[in-house]
Amino acid sequence: MxxxxxxxxxxxxxxxxxxxxxxxxxxxxxxxxxxxxxxxxxxxxxxxxxxxxxxxxxxxxxxxxxxxxxxxxxxxxxxxxxxxxxxxxxxxxxxxxxxxxxxxxxxxxxxxxxxxVSTKSVAKVTSPNADLPGGPNWQMAASTSAKFTGDDAAVEGRVVYAKTGQSAADFPADTAGKIVMMDYSTTASVRNTAVVNAVSQGAVAVILAHPAGNNAPPSFTLTTAQPNIPVMGGGSAHHTWIKDLLDKGPLTLRITTNQYVNPxxxxxxxxxxxxxxxxxxxxxxxxxxxxxxxxxxxxxxxxxxxxxxxxxxxxxxxxxxxxxxxxxxxxxxxxxxxxxxxxxxxxxxxxxxxxxxxxxxxxxxxxxxxxxxxxxxxxxxxxxxxxxxxxxxxxxxxxxxxxxxxxxxxxxxxxxxxxxxxxxxxxxxxxxxxxxxxxxxxxxxxxxxxxxxxxxxxxxxxxxxxxxxxxxxxxxxxxxxxALNAVTVSAVSDGGRPLAGAPVRADCGNGPRDLGATGADGRLQTVLPHATCDFTTTVDGRVANERGVSIAGDQAVKMTVDLTKPTISLAMPADGAVFTLGTAATASYRCDDDLAGVATCAGTVPDGSALDTSAVGFHEFTVNATDKAGNAADKKVTYQVVYPWKAHFPETMDGKAGSAVPIRFGLGGDRGLDVIAAGYPVSQPVACDSGKATGTAEPTGGPGNSKLGYGDGRYNYVWKTDKRWSGTCRTFELKLDDGSSHFTTINLK
CATH class of the missing domain: 3.40.630.10 (Zn peptidases)
Incomplete structure (x- = not known):
């Protein structure tokens, strides 16, 4: 910085x-x-x-x-x-x-x-016999008033310390041929005296290093030029490091100084x-x-x-x-x-x-x-x-x-x-x-x-x-x-509704990985490299895939999750349809999916097959549908199979109270004597003018009443009326075991 x-x-x-x-x-x-x-x-x-x-x-x-x-x-x-x-x-x-x-x-x-750039004057200092603190390559400032050795004429020598170098007493007796380190002074005349004294003692190089503080290597000039030896400015760390090394034993340094002019x-x-x-x-x-x-x-x-x-x-x-x-x-x-x-x-x-x-x-x-x-x-x-x-x-x-x-x-x-x-x-x-x-x-x-x-x-x-x-x-x-591609993955239902919390996975050629879940807006922001990816999400057990998506730049990927149940169209039988016993009828239905267009469809009998009309009564017909996403639907209807009914009595008739009234009908043959539903027939008082019920229905069976009989291709039921009913009207209901009901109204004299 x-x-x-x-x-x-x-x-x-x-x-x-x-x-x-x-x-x-x-x-x-x-x-x-x-x-x-x-x-x-x-x-x-x-x-x-x-x-x-x-x-x-x-x-x-x-x-x-x-x-x-x-x-x-x-x-x-x-x-x-x-x-x-x-x-x-x-x-x-x-x-x-x-x-x-x-x-x-x-x-x-x-x-x-x-x-x-500006000219640089630097000294490189290394050691052949010591591990220099801070690294093997020290750098100091090379004084422009002294010698530049170049890389090929390095100066090497043992180091001695000469304090401030202001008097001969500061220098060791064996200074000649040595590299002399002295305390750097901010006063130019003091620096110049120190270097002149070192040269007079036979120094081959001089280092002026800050003795205290936390200073960087100083650059300086000398009043007295020293063209024959390199002179350098060292930081306070250099001063401390050299002193510590000297305390441990002899220290040899190797020095090169260079001036790089407008490099x-x-x-x-x-x-x-x-x-x-x-x-x-x-x-x-x-x-x-x-x-x-x-x-x-x-x-x-x-x-x-x-x-x-x-x-x-x-x-x-x-x-x-x-x-x-x-x-x-x-x-x-x-x-x-x-x-x-x-x-x-x-x-x-x-x-x-x-x-x-x-x-x-x-x-x-x-x-x-x-x-x-x-x-x-x-x-x-x-x-x-x-x-x-x-x-x-x-x-x-x-x-x-x-x-x-x-x-x-x-x-x-x-x-x-x-x-x-x-x-x-x-x-x-x-x-x-x-x-x-x-x-x-x-x-x-x-x-x-x-x-x-x-x-x-x-x-x-x-x-x-x-x-x-x-x-x-x-x-x-x-x-x-x-650096990756910004990809927006959205998950929506097949009805277009954003799906929050949908987990998204992608396989971009190195196996599936979890990308996270969609937010409240149904979207997930993610990043992907240049790749071809398969995307998958699962919502409510329904899986949506978007395969082979080429990711080559910022883009959007949309996955539609099929959450809509398939539709069932059931034309035959219709709900409540009535068929005569033994009548030929064909089942007709189809199943559709809003996304794929088709769905697996299964009914009580296959589409186009005959309905069961072989037994009277109510029958349930069910169609089950499943689409490719696993959505399921069913539709149930009820149809009725009845006897081929033929009435041999009028809808209204006159009778005498207390007399027997014959009720004759045909069912297309002898169906047995258990064709009447349990609890029937019944009769009920009604208003003679409007036919509106005026009392509750009562069973017609009981002691003295005739039982159902069959002969000459038809059924006969004898209804024994009550003398007390004289002057009233009553409705007679005959309900059969096929679920059908048949009525007549009688005016009793």
């Missing part, structure tokens, strides 16, 4: 690296439990949910992020290479390392040279083209950035090898998925000199190219153990944007609520912001927004940097794997979500 004073303008991985809540107070964090992948290990096995199906792609990708890989990249940059001052070979070496890793992940890599800066850009856009001309662009360079003397483990470590881990995981968006990983040089590399890169983008950007997620100082630091998303205008909001969304998915946003430029996101590309700086910083704390004012807030900021002590000890992991989960999760 560029100092504002330098230039105007899911328990799984966390448990692996230590207890987070107790030591860092980072906010709520939750994640799924499981194993940890390391760089080069297989990601073929997917972490399963409790249901046995793999997780959705958001969860799966976050589970694959491993901060151990980020730590390894940080070590390569901060330790193996060391300080990477803009314009020096080390900045270029850092770009080459990042580019090599990206190439191994399948990215097209370009190293961009830009500049020139070129270096960017590295890795591009992974979208599946359908191999030429990189139309696909949306998702970009992750970090800066390569560090300040003079600082190994830059946190500032900003940490950003590159996270970027490369994001690249590693996302390179395993076919994407319809273009993924770019940027390593920018010269950030510490005024965002020089990022500005140079942005200036190469055409207007059409800038318009394709979804956003740029810039990571700068994303993993310090400094306790007061928190994770911030900072924008040059202090306002949230797509990049910021997507980080909040990703944090919510992993259960992290410690992200905050406010206002700050001072890093490479500014260059993207200036040309209208949504961008944000993600940083672990002790940032203090205006009062009240939740409000981000128009001028932003103030911040306190970690003690190692821009110092030689910005080493691997200044790296927190826990916080790197949170950054991966939050920022990496946001980048991944945006």
């Amino acid at each position: 560029r100092s504002s004073f330098d230039h105007p303008r899911r328990l799984r991985r966390l448990a692996l690296v230590g207890g987070l809540a107790a030591t860092l107070a980072l906010g709520t964090v939750s994640a799924a439990a499981g194993g940890v992948q390391t760089q080069g290990s297989s990601d073929a096995g997917l972490t399963a949910t409790a249901t046995g199906a793999p997780k959705d792609y958001d969860q799966e990708i976050v589970d694959r992020f491993d901060s151990a890989n980020s730590v390894d990249h940080i070590r390569r940059l901060a330790v193996n290479i060391g300080p990477r001052l803009n314009g020096t070979p080390q900045e270029r070496e850092g770009a080459e390392y990042i580019g090599g890793v990206l190439k191994s992940y399948g990215f097209d890599v370009t190293l961009q040279s830009w500049g020139p 070129m800066g270096t960017n590295v850009i890795g591009i992974r083209h979208a599946v359908g856009d191999p030429d990189g001309t139309k696909a949306p662009i998702v970009m992750v950035g970090a800066h390569i360079d560090s300040v003079l003397g600082a190994p830059g483990a946190h500032d900003d090898a940490s950003g590159n470590g996270v970027s490369l881990e994001i690249a590693r995981v996302l390179s395993q998925y076919p994407l319809d968006k273009e993924l770019r990983i940027g390593g920018f040089g010269g950030e510490e000199g005024g965002l020089l590399g990022a500005k140079a890169y942005v200036n190469t983008l055409t207007a059409a190219e800038r318009a394709r950007f979804v956003g740029e997620w810039q990571m700068d100082m994303v993993g310090t153990p400094y306790e007061p630091a928190r994770l911030w998303a900072l924008t040059p205008n202090g306002q949230s944007n797509h990049v910021v909001q997507e980080a909040y969304n990703a944090g919510a998915r992993v259960g992290f609520d410690g992200l905050r946003n406010c206002r700050l430029g001072q890093s490479d996101h500014q260059a993207f912001f200036d040309v209208g590309i949504p961008s944000s700086l993600f940083i672990w910083l002790d940032y203090r927004p205006p009062t009240p704390p939740a409000v981000c004012g128009p001028t932003g807030g103030t911040y306190v940097t970690e003690p190692q900021y821009h110092r030689p002590t910005d080493t691997m000890d200044n790296i927190s794997p826990e916080r790197l992991q949170i950054t991966l989960d939050v920022v990496g999760g946001a980048v991944a979500h945006n």
Whole structure:
């Protein structure tokens, strides 16, 4: 991160690296439990949910992020290479390392040279006999008043300490041929005297290092030029480290000093083209950035090898998925000199190219153990944007609520912001927004940097794997979500009703996975790679599939769940239909499904078959229907089979009370003498003029009444009337065992 004073303008991985809540107070964090992948290990096995199906792609990708890989990249940059001052070979070496890793992940890599930048005068200090604290490659300021050795004429010698170097008494007797370290003074004349005295004692090189405080290596000139020996300025850490090493025994250092006159800066850009856009001309662009360079003397483990470590881990995981968006990983040089590399890169983008950007997620100082630091998303205008909001969304998915946003430029996101590309700086910083704390004012807030900021002590000890992991989960999760295709899956009934809570699964070629459940609107927002997927949902036991969906960009998928029962059309028999015994009648019915058009249909007898009219009485006819979705329906009707009735009596007649009245009828033959329904016949008094009942019905049977008889092809029933009925009218009802009833009315004299 560029100092504002330098230039105007899911328990799984966390448990692996230590207890987070107790030591860092980072906010709520939750994640799924499981194993940890390391760089080069297989990601073929997917972490399963409790249901046995793999997780959705958001969860799966976050589970694959491993901060151990980020730590390894940080070590390569901060330790193996060391300080990477803009314009020096080390900045270029850092770009080459990042580019090599990206190439191994399948990215097209370009190293961009830009500049020139200001002249750099630096000293590289190593040791052939000691493990130097903070890394094997120290960097100090090389005085322009002294000798530049070049890489081929290194100065090597044992180190002696000469205090302030203001008198001969400060120098050991064996100073000749040695490298002399002395206390740096802010007074130019004191510095000059110290160096002159060291040269007079035969020193082969001089280091003036801050004796106290927490100072960076100082750059200085001398009143008396020293063209024959290199003279360097060291930080207070160098002073402490050298003193400690000398206390343990002899220390030999090897020194080279170089002046790089108007050198070129270096960017590295890795591009992974979208599946359908191999030429990189139309696909949306998702970009992750970090800066390569560090300040003079600082190994830059946190500032900003940490950003590159996270970027490369994001690249590693996302390179395993076919994407319809273009993924770019940027390593920018010269950030510490005024965002020089990022500005140079942005200036190469055409207007059409800038318009394709979804956003740029810039990571700068994303993993310090400094306790007061928190994770911030900072924008040059202090306002949230797509990049910021997507980080909040990703944090919510992993259960992290410690992200905050406010206002700050001072890093490479500014260059993207200036040309209208949504961008944000993600940083672990002790940032203090205006009062009240939740409000981000128009001028932003103030911040306190970690003690190692821009110092030689910005080493691997200044790296927190826990916080790197949170950054991966939050920022990496946001980048991944945006790099995948946004897919809206909707579930509706066949009647068009949105179905809430419908579980959605998809098989995109590597087995079914749970994507979640639809919301109140019947929709599920998810992300998927470039793939051909089969979608499935089950509601009330009914399954809907949408197979062979080509996911090649943001799109919608609709699944219609058949919840409507099939319809049954029953033409024959109709409900209540009456058939004469033995009459030929044919069943006629059909079943229909509103979606598929057909349904399995089964009736009491098959469609087109003869109905059963062989027995009198009431018969039930049932049709059952089942559609392909498993919806079932049934329809029941009742039809009646009756005797071939023929009455041999009039509907009305006259009779004498107390006499026997013959009721004669035919049933198409002899049907036996049990054809009359139980409890019948009955008679009932009625009004003679209107026929309206005036009393209750009474059985006609009993002592003295004739029984039913059969002869001459017909039945005869003799009804014995009552003398007391004289002068009244009565209705006679004869009900048969086929369910039919037959009536006559008699006027009794």
